Amino acid sequence: MVTAKVWVLKKHFEGFPQTSDFEMKQEALANLKDGELLLESVFLSVDPYMRPYSKRDMKEGDVMIGTQVARIVESKNPAFAVGAFVVANRGWRTHFISDGKDLNLLPESWPESLPRSLALGTIGMPGLTAYFGLFEVCKMKPGETVLVNAAAGAVGSVVGQLAKIGGCKVVGCAGSDSKVAYLKKIGFDEAFNYKTVTSLDETLRKASPDGYDCFFDNVGGEFASIAINHMKKYGRIAVCGAISQYNDTVPQKGPYIQFPMIFNELSMKGFIVTSWYNRREEGVKALLKWVLEGKLKYHEQVTERFENMPAAFIGMLKGENLGKAIIKV
Numbered sequence: 001m002v003t004a005k006v007w008v009l010k011k012h013f014e015g016f017p018q019t020s021d022f023e024m025k026q027e028a029l030a031n032l033k034d035g036e037l038l039l040e041s042v043f044l045s046v047d048p049y050m051r052p053y054s055k056r057d058m059k060e061g062d063v064m065i066g067t068q069v070a071r072i073v074e075s076k077n078p079a080f081a082v083g084a085f086v087v088a089n090r091g092w093r094t095h096f097i098s099d100g101k102d103l104n105l106l107p108e109s110w111p112e113s114l115p116r117s118l119a120l121g122t123i124g125m126p127g128l129t130a131y132f133g134l135f136e137v138c139k140m141k142p143g144e145t146v147l148v149n150a151a152a153g154a155v156g157s158v159v160g161q162l163a164k165i166g167g168c169k170v171v172g173c174a175g176s177d178s179k180v181a182y183l184k185k186i187g188f189d190e191a192f193n194y195k196t197v198t199s200l201d202e203t204l205r206k207a208s209p210d211g212y213d214c215f216f217d218n219v220g221g222e223f224a225s226i227a228i229n230h231m232k233k234y235g236r237i238a239v240c241g242a243i244s245q246y247n248d249t250v251p252q253k254g255p256y257i258q259f260p261m262i263f264n265e266l267s268m269k270g271f272i273v274t275s276w277y278n279r280r281e282e283g284v285k286a287l288l289k290w291v292l293e294g295k296l297k298y299h300e301q302v303t304e305r306f307e308n309m310p311a312a313f314i315g316m317l318k319g320e321n322l323g324k325a326i327i328k329v
């Protein structure tokens with residue numbers, strides 16, 4: 001019999017998550033029935049959505065939500081071979097049983113040169129968020145100017161590079177000088193540290209005096225309230241995330257968006273990437289191709305050991321990750 005380790009939400013987060021809000025438990029897994037598989041998580045993902053969705057969907061004692069790349073270690077299902085890798089959405093667990101219906105097989109042709117953890121990042125949900133958010137929600141066109149915040153993270157770093165691939169000028173910001181240096185290294189035209197600029201307003205104006213056609217917003221809050229005044233006529237804003245608000249105990253005021261929306265006839269659209277998953281294969285194929293061609297660079301912030309998942313999650317919310325935050329079991 002296999003015993004899984006799982007992380008549960010012991011206590012709902014109040015403000016910023018604390019390690020004491022989590023508890024690690026053990027779960028004895030039953031023997032496999034016909035049609036079932038036993039899987040072990042190899043890489044797990046910590047993502048910002050876990051903070052707002054825990055409040056919306058979870059109760060205390062539930063296993064933390066989340067996805068993993070897992071390896072099939074035993075199979076009583078002829079459609080799944082032992083040794084194959086899948087992406088699963090089974091929460092913070094080291095092992096689990098599945099009937100196969102909720103699994104996405106990684107292609108057998110997954111290139112040897114690439115870590116399988118990319119299926120949780122640049123070639124997974126965050127990469128697809130950048131792809132559909134930029135090309136479909138922002139409707140970015142060559143020659144335009146794109147602004148993205150949280151630009152050195154899993155989604156933002158792909159947004160900036162896809163904007164360059166698409167023939168645009170790209171301006172990005174992040175929360176440390178080393179992240180800013182990384183953005184310049186991967187091709188951003190302008191990059192700045194939003195924590196140290198004296199005036200965000202002046203910095204945005206200087207980075208693109210004519211304004212921005214597209215704004216890919218991962219942060220929301222005050223940043224978005226200022227950035228909206230720098231949009232060009234008919235500018236498009238993709239409201240992807242609002243990480244600056246996820247840990248608020250008192251809701252922030254504003255933004256008051258009516259004037260710039262009306263004067264500049266802006267479009268602003270919130271989106272959830274899974275709404276585009278009928279085109280998932282197309283997105284994965286494009287992202288994989290650009291990675292293999294060296295046009296789309298990736299960085300992963302790998303935390304070793306399942307035991308360190310809460311610390312990795314909290315660290316990601318604090319900005320300790322460059323690129324995608326991953327846990328290697």
Ligand SMILES: NC(=O)C1=CN([C@@H]2O[C@H](COP(=O)(O)OP(=O)(O)OC[C@H]3O[C@@H](n4cnc5c(N)ncnc54)[C@H](OP(=O)(O)O)[C@@H]3O)[C@@H](O)[C@H]2O)C=CC1
Nearest residue numbers: 048153154155174175218240241242243244271272273319
């Ligand atoms: N709509 C959708 O379908 C999806 C939305 N998202 C959203 O996209 C955003 C980015 O996600 P993801 O790329 O996975 O995460 P990241 O890899 O970018 O990690 C989060 C980053 O957010 C930044 N951050 C944290 N707090 C603040 C703050 N108060 N102000 C500004 N930046 C902050 C930190 O970077 P720094 O050091 O720069 O501060 C941190 O590294 C999130 O808002 C997430 O919810 C993600 C996936 C799908």
Ligand SMILES: CCCCCC(=O)/C=C/[C@H]1[C@H](O)CC(=O)[C@@H]1CCCCCCC(=O)O
Nearest residue numbers: 048049052053057065240241242272273274
């Ligand atoms: C105001 C909240 C904004 C959150 C934005 C965000 O990060 C969304 C992420 C989703 C992404 O588009 C695809 C996902 O899988 C993320 C949502 C996951 C929800 C899991 C809920 C599972 C459960 O409740 O069991």
